[in-house]
Amino acid sequence: MKRVDAIRAVYDDLEKSVVVTIMGAVAAELQSIGHRPNFFYLQHAMGLASSVGLGIALCRPDLKVVVLDGDGSLLMNLGGLSTLARYRPRNLVHVVFDNESLLSVGGFPTATSTGTDLAGVAKAAGVPVTSTVNTIEGFRVKFAEAMAAHDLSTIVAKVEAIGPSAYVTDLSLLENRYQFARHLRSLQPSTSPAL
């Protein structure tokens, strides 16, 4: 499974959600499909995408929050999984694209390449719904279930260690950040889609 195809497979749902991504390939590929004001790309601070998502989800329980994480980032903040599970935001879907490598810095293998099971870690941390998927169709099904479930889910999607040719896009970090915050605040609870 290619990550960009997996993102494309659920893009319609992402457009209707609040999305927080990690840096690198995930951010660049989502932008290549189409940037929206409800997408925020955390282009550094590896590990904190799930924490940013948790902060949003706790403050805006009326919105569906999707975090697009990666194995390298999540491994830098495994404790964050326990915090996520502890507060169990029912409006948050946590996707981990696991390519078993730190792709953007040269493809160095992460610990998932030698057996660390991130869905197992999430489950043991207390995330109520966890799964690992290896195909686009499998991802599409689990993602749809998670979006409908009204509970915290972690979906680990095993993807190929290939990415875009470039990671820097023409969307500046601060432009994205201010646009995202303004958009989020414009979504009044009464007028937001019931997600």
Add this chain to the structure above:
Amino acid sequence: MPVSTTNSRLIYEALKDNGVRVVSALPETWLVHLIRFAEEDAEMTLVRLAKEEEGVGISAGAHFAGVRSAMLMQNHGFLAAVNGIVSCAQLYRIPLLMLISARGEFGERDPWQTEGGLVTRHVLDALRIPHDTLDTPGEVSRKIHKAQTLAYSAHRPVALLLTRDLMWEEA
């Protein structure tokens, strides 16, 4: 436990008065009352962290959602959070109100706190984080308000160091 309940209450009330509705924290002795006040307050969302750096992400998310937050941590927790502060809060211009217990300064009896006490202010300076100390009860409300005001006008992290004189009542 001789942590000052009265002064902890002053700090907590100042946070509330300034609109703080999300507090992230990792417990340490001087912060026990502050964390308990947050936990017992139905208007406050308390996020107990595994590591302080997560709190930067929590505060960023809360800010994007339009909610004011504060981080409660020990100075060693601040040191553990530095990359998050630089690569999230400073890179993305997040207003961050950090209340940091200043362990390892004069009067410290715990040997393990002493190295952190030596470097905390230098690290704050190196990161160009405006900081001040909360030493006496009379300045708590005013300084918290002023620190938060700068955090939101500059869209940057600011720090208030909670000192032994304020937090600890010697037996």
